[in-house]
Amino acid sequence: MYIPALQGHDVFYNASDLPLTEAGFIKIDDYQEVQFEKGEKVSKTHIYAVGDSSALEGPGWKAKQGHIAEVMARNLAFNIAEKEKGSDKRKGYKEHLNILCVMDSGDGAAFIYRNHDKEVIFPLPVIGHWMKRGWGWYFKNSKLKKVPRIPGM
Ligand SMILES: Cc1cc2nc3c(=O)[nH]c(=O)nc-3n(C[C@H](O)[C@H](O)[C@H](O)COP(=O)(O)OP(=O)(O)OC[C@H]3O[C@@H](n4cnc5c(N)ncnc54)[C@H](O)[C@@H]3O)c2cc1C
Incomplete structure (x- = not known):
């Protein structure tokens, strides 16, 4: 989409x-x-x-x-x-x-990166979906200061 x-x-x-x-x-x-x-x-x-x-x-x-x-x-x-x-x-x-995106497809995901020099896309079957779910949880809870923020992330 x-x-x-x-x-x-x-x-x-x-x-x-x-x-x-x-x-x-x-x-x-x-x-x-x-x-x-x-x-x-x-x-x-x-x-x-x-x-x-x-x-x-x-x-x-x-x-x-x-x-x-x-x-x-x-x-x-x-x-x-x-x-x-x-x-x-x-x-x-x-x-x-730059573009940095993990596109969740429900049963996996696609990792996409693009900057001035390079473009990368590779599939992450199964694990990609759970990575994205994990990131969503971490992002929300670290912003709400419920869990510590990992430096640089
Ligand atoms: C389907 C989708 C998927 C996306 N996926 C990703 C992704 O995987 N990774 C990524 O980095 N980015 C992603 N993006 C882009 C990302 O969501 C936006 O770039 C980001 O949210 C922009 O932040 P913002 O604060 O500028 O605007 P918004 O997050 O849109 O915040 C604007 C706020 O203003 C409020 N508002 C609107 N009108 C009024 C009003 N009249 N009075 C008061 N408040 C008002 C809205 O309710 C909203 O809370 C995605 C976007 C979409 C639509």
Whole structure:
């Protein structure tokens, strides 16, 4: 099943003057700052967008994913803190674009990885399904701080 990104949230069209792409996603720069274009000028704002609502820029294979939304949120917290300090240090999301996915088929799964240099897909019969189930349990409970987070995961 392929689910296209379709379009942004109605509230952006109906109740905001945010700059949107044709598909209704919020235009941002690499540091997630909203990009208002007036004539040839792009004015910077103190408005930011993170995750699926934003218009990602990058290679044709890019995909909106949970871990990208998390990277964007983490980077943005850093960028705002640095901006408040008057520093020029910034972290961008584009260098983190990749696809990392375990597609559960009920009786197994397919592991998929794609970045700027390589693409990998291989089947994980039976065990893939349980890996995905395990990940779902770990992800939820570690976010809720019910179990400790494994460093780097
Ligand atoms: C079927 C499917 C499978 C996916 N599988 C994966 C995967 O395996 N791995 C992966 O990394 N990513 C996966 N993704 C993508 C991932 O879910 C998203 O990229 C991620 O959830 C984006 O996070 P977000 O916080 O930007 O948006 P969301 O998680 O969509 O959060 C937006 C929140 O805003 C709330 N909201 C909406 N309107 C309003 C309103 N008017 N007022 C207040 N709140 C509102 C919504 O209820 C929602 O809770 C999948 C997506 C889909 C649809």
